[in-house]
Amino acid sequence: MPELPEVEVTRRSFADRIASAHILSLYLGKPLRWPLGVPAASLVGRQIWGVRRRGKYLLLDLDQGLLLVHLGMSGSLNFAPEQPEAGPHDHMDLVTDRGVLRLHDPRRFGAVVWAPSEDSAQAQKLLGRLGVEPLGGQFDVTAFARALKKRQSAIKQILLAGGEVVGVGNIYASEALFMAGIRPTTKASRLTQPRVARLHAAIIQVLNRAVEQGGSSLKDFVSAEGRTGYFQLEAAVYGRAGEPCRVCTTSIKSMLQGQRTTFYCPTCQKP
DNA sequence: CCATATACCTGGCAGC
């Protein structure tokens, strides 16, 4: 479910409300991807200073250390004054004096991990290899082009890996490459400077637009306020195999790339 | 160092 826009929309939906709250208790259900790393009871009394985002991770800054929260494939957060009885897929309740932050995650690829600091080994193990943030101005075209010149794999796989730029998942990778007119299988190193520039702009545009629209609701995205995506994001290619391209009416193709499905228009996107 | 495959887990759906 969550790529950068969904994670950012989730962050915005509860960051202000949870800021300065004190942790009263932390309940964990079935195991998530990794253990918390410390006894849950050790977080009682901690104060939450704020919520940041790095790639698809949410960072809850505490007065001692921080919590790294990842939504995996199927996770969502809900923050409310009270929560109903936990269902079978609710695996965390962070109870504070401002409300309860609940993680709902059927597939349990998500995680909640405590680390003593962002620079600590625990945090860096997860954050250390992340590429640059695409939004907010640090994403530089020249540096992006220079990095891609060194990479021999298909551009779609480079985007998904997140080592050059973070936040682009399977949906937005297909969408950004369509916007840029680039075939997903094109070797990154073979992209010309102008095409990299188009891709750079497309990534920023597609992610920004999705954030503005409140996260796409292509499937079942729900923000921490409990709202679904406010608008259906009109996918140009994702999930549209066999349907006509919105630009040229060519039938959209799908293929497998590194065990993930990729969608593209064979006419609009050049190798 | 790089590129690729694998594993984790559950639910929904198409097809029989």
Place this chain on the structure above:
DNA sequence: TGCTGCCAGGTATATG
């Protein structure tokens, strides 16, 4: 119906 097989928005880790 009920079963089977396949697919799903991520990413650390192992392997070559």
